[in-house]
Amino acid sequence: MSAAPAIVPPGGTIGILGGGQLGRMLALAAARLGLKCHIYSPEEDAPAFQVAAAHTRGSFDDIAALEGFARACDVVTFEFENVPAETIERIGPVFPSAATLRITQDRFEEKSFVNALGLKTAPFRKVDGPADGSGILKTRRLGYDGKGQAKVADAREIAAAYARFHSAPCILEGFVDFAFEASVIAARGRDGAFAAYDPPENLHENHILRRSTVPSRLSAAQVAEAKDIARKIADALDYVGVLAVELFVARDGQLLVNEIAPRVHNSGHWTIEACAISQFEQHIRAVAGWPLGDASRHSDAAMENLIGDEVAAWRKLAANGGALHLYGKSEIRAGRKMGHVTWLKGSRG
Amino acid sequence: MSAAPAIVPPGGTIGILGGGQLGRMLALAAARLGLKCHIYSPEEDAPAFQVAAAHTRGSFDDIAALEGFARACDVVTFEFENVPAETIERIGPVFPSAATLRITQDRFEEKSFVNALGLKTAPFRKVDGPADGSGILKTRRLGYDGKGQAKVADAREIAAAYARFHSAPCILEGFVDFAFEASVIAARGRDGAFAAYDPPENLHENHILRRSTVPSRLSAAQVAEAKDIARKIADALDYVGVLAVELFVARDGQLLVNEIAPRVHNSGHWTIEACAISQFEQHIRAVAGWPLGDASRHSDAAMENLIGDEVAAWRKLAANGGALHLYGKSEIRAGRKMGHVTWLKGSRG
Numbered sequence: 001m002s003a004a005p006a007i008v009p010p011g012g013t014i015g016i017l018g019g020g021q022l023g024r025m026l027a028l029a030a031a032r033l034g035l036k037c038h039i040y041s042p043e044e045d046a047p048a049f050q051v052a053a054a055h056t057r058g059s060f061d062d063i064a065a066l067e068g069f070a071r072a073c074d075v076v077t078f079e080f081e082n083v084p085a086e087t088i089e090r091i092g093p094v095f096p097s098a099a100t101l102r103i104t105q106d107r108f109e110e111k112s113f114v115n116a117l118g119l120k121t122a123p124f125r126k127v128d129g130p131a132d133g134s135g136i137l138k139t140r141r142l143g144y145d146g147k148g149q150a151k152v153a154d155a156r157e158i159a160a161a162y163a164r165f166h167s168a169p170c171i172l173e174g175f176v177d178f179a180f181e182a183s184v185i186a187a188r189g190r191d192g193a194f195a196a197y198d199p200p201e202n203l204h205e206n207h208i209l210r211r212s213t214v215p216s217r218l219s220a221a222q223v224a225e226a227k228d229i230a231r232k233i234a235d236a237l238d239y240v241g242v243l244a245v246e247l248f249v250a251r252d253g254q255l256l257v258n259e260i261a262p263r264v265h266n267s268g269h270w271t272i273e274a275c276a277i278s279q280f281e282q283h284i285r286a287v288a289g290w291p292l293g294d295a296s297r298h299s300d301a302a303m304e305n306l307i308g309d310e311v312a313a314w315r316k317l318a319a320n321g322g323a324l325h326l327y328g329k330s331e332i333r334a335g336r337k338m339g340h341v342t343w344l345k346g347s348r349g
Numbered sequence: 350m351s352a353a354p355a356i357v358p359p360g361g362t363i364g365i366l367g368g369g370q371l372g373r374m375l376a377l378a379a380a381r382l383g384l385k386c387h388i389y390s391p392e393e394d395a396p397a398f399q400v401a402a403a404h405t406r407g408s409f410d411d412i413a414a415l416e417g418f419a420r421a422c423d424v425v426t427f428e429f430e431n432v433p434a435e436t437i438e439r440i441g442p443v444f445p446s447a448a449t450l451r452i453t454q455d456r457f458e459e460k461s462f463v464n465a466l467g468l469k470t471a472p473f474r475k476v477d478g479p480a481d482g483s484g485i486l487k488t489r490r491l492g493y494d495g496k497g498q499a500k501v502a503d504a505r506e507i508a509a510a511y512a513r514f515h516s517a518p519c520i521l522e523g524f525v526d527f528a529f530e531a532s533v534i535a536a537r538g539r540d541g542a543f544a545a546y547d548p549p550e551n552l553h554e555n556h557i558l559r560r561s562t563v564p565s566r567l568s569a570a571q572v573a574e575a576k577d578i579a580r581k582i583a584d585a586l587d588y589v590g591v592l593a594v595e596l597f598v599a600r601d602g603q604l605l606v607n608e609i610a611p612r613v614h615n616s617g618h619w620t621i622e623a624c625a626i627s628q629f630e631q632h633i634r635a636v637a638g639w640p641l642g643d644a645s646r647h648s649d650a651a652m653e654n655l656i657g658d659e660v661a662a663w664r665k666l667a668a669n670g671g672a673l674h675l676y677g678k679s680e681i682r683a684g685r686k687m688g689h690v691t692w693l694k695g696s697r698g
Contacts, residue, residue, distance in 0.1 A: 007664075009663075010660075010663055010675045010677075011677065011679060024380070027400075028377050028380055028381070028400070031373070031377055031399065031400045031677070032377070032672075032673075032674050032675070033667075033673060033674075033675055034663075034674075034675025034676060034677045034688065036399055036677070049402075050380065050385055050402040051376075051377075051380045051400050051401075051402070052400075053398075053399040053400070273625050276622050276671075276672045276691070276693050277672060285667070290664070290667050291664070291667050291668035293667070293670075293672070294670050298647060298648050298693055299647050299648075311359075314358075314359055314383075315356075315639070315640070318382075318634070318639050318640050318642070319640035321642075321643045322625075323381075323625045323626060323642070324381075324382060325381050325382075325383075326359045326381075326382055326383025327383060328359075328360065328380070328383045328385070330360060339383065342625070344625050344647055
């Protein structure tokens with residue numbers, strides 16, 4: 001593992017593992033600060049390539065290519081958190097750290113870590129073979145947007161889902177009777193400074209984020225608690241960068257941690273318009289060793305994803321008064337995030 | 350001259366003549382909309398190259414290179430308005446048009462055009478040889494940031510300045526007793542739609558913009574009049590894109606047109622943070638044939654330029670709560686615009 005990297009000055013290069021929309025928006029934020037980006041992605045026409053000073057096309061298990069990429073960068077970060085932690089360790093300096101990835105890449109480790117901090121989660125237990133119970137069976141690793149998840153009611157359904165997941169290690173998570181979902185997007189600098197955005201309320205459809213709204217229905221006390229949860233997690237991980245903590249807001253008002261995303265997050269896209277410093281710039285500031293920016297919100301906002309062929313209506317969407325973002329993806333596929341729109345509300349006009 | 354170009358769809362390419370900070374911020378705005386940019390600049394390491402999908406290095410009089418560049422783009426625009434109008438005509442489609450450039454590239458033509466619309470300017474007359482009078486002697490073409498301008502008090506000083514300008518055609522402009530300077534940043538779409546931002550108040554130092562502030566000291570009636578001036582000019586030019594109209598606010602309240610900039614403008618940089626749709630996105634929308642966006646302002650703002658070695662304080666500036674923009678220029682030179690900072694004020698935080 002490498003020593004802590006120097007502060008990256010203007011003109012320096014941030015390496016980003018992954019070239020999707022998150023990498024693209026990170027690169028756009030870095031450019032504002034006079035920083036260059038070098039994108040690493042296996043894709044032929046990754047959305048982030050179009051806006052970065054340099055890119056390398058390679059797979060995430062090509063250690064030689066990854067090492068060459070890392071040598072060309074002053075510091076490396078990622079938008080794609082399923083790069084093996086061992087790889088991250090070899091090519092360092094990388095923020096967030098390999099130690100963070102070891103925890104957040106495994107649902108069992110992650111929830112155990114969260115509980116050990118005195119924070120609540122849904123009930124869960126390991127499933128490595130036949131088991132009884134009901135809830136949601138989830139693979140411990142590599143799930144996203146509902147992939148690797150199945151609702152199960154009994155031992156037979158658990159066995160069927162487990163077989164469908166090729167007997168990968170799983171957890172069985174108990175149902176939570178939640179009123180709504182929320183998330184905290186927060187940043188922690190190399191110096192330990194912490195800044196959290198106002199938590200949005202999130203609506204999912206088919207396991208994909210549909211809409212994020214700020215302010216949420218959280219009370220002021222719950223907002224403070226949510227930010228405190230993110231701070232406890234970030235401090236315990238000695239985290240550097242932006243992280244998102246997804247929360248279930250139970251009907252009795254309790255906040256349960258659902259998932260930690262060690263990266264910028266879809267539910268934080270509204271920060272581009274509603275805050276002077278977006279989650280993307282905040283992440284770049286943190287990994288480059290710069291001071292964090294002001295995370296306060298000047299306007300109420302609602303962000304809605306454009307999924308699959310919803311993006312075909314771009315002309316109408318461009319005319320409706322919102323801020324339209326399109327990710328430069330050439331191919332429309334069902335369930336694929338193609339763009340988003342943010343509307344500002346409650347602001348002086 | 351080419352026919353009017355088709356609407357540029359997401360994935361299409363906007364060509365930008367000039368690769369400085371304005372081109373860079375235009376490219377960043379285009380990327381948000383899923384549009385690619387191709388930058389044309391003679392510079393080896395132009396700031397806009399770092400954030401664009403493609404670039405061509407060439408001089409502004411290399412017609413073959415310019416034609417090749419234009420063929421690779423769906424539509425062409427510029428951040429650098431001193432490209433010869435004849436060149437623009439040959440490589441079209443270009444927005445704004447060659448006809449606009451013919452007027453705005455010549456101070457005498459520009460002021461005559463403004464007066465013909467019934468709008469006021471400072472008094473001015475041509476100087477093509479010995480002349481008497483006092484005021485500011487300005488070359489008719491190619492001036493910026495105070496270059497090609499001299500304060501003159503009599504015939505002897507006019508002769509000296511005229512000689513210094515290599516006997517280039519000039520105008521002699523009378524002094525205006527103004528209270529302050531302001532500008533209107535406005536956009537006109539291909540469909541004739543018009544949108545104007547709230548006019549900032551501008552402070553210049555050594556002929557270079559130091560600070561822009563919104564709201565300005567203009568009364569509501571003056572704000573309406575300023576926007577109306579921009580609209581009259583844009584309509585008369587059948588303008589497409591963002592233009593800036595610099596104004597003198599006379600002590601008696603009259604608004605005098607100082608200059609028309611047929612491009613995005615330094616005094617509009619605050620729109621990035623204080624509006625959902627910035628001047629840069631507005632310009633891209635207009636030239637691409639998209640609907641204009643909402644130009645309303647959600648926050649008060651102040652923008653300050655970082656000139657020359659002021660940028661050395663970047664770390665302190667990054668920590669002071671403002672939104673810092675650095676332009677990716679490798680070399681610091683006296684009087685060179687290296688970046689800017691925008692502070693939002695009067696917003697909910």
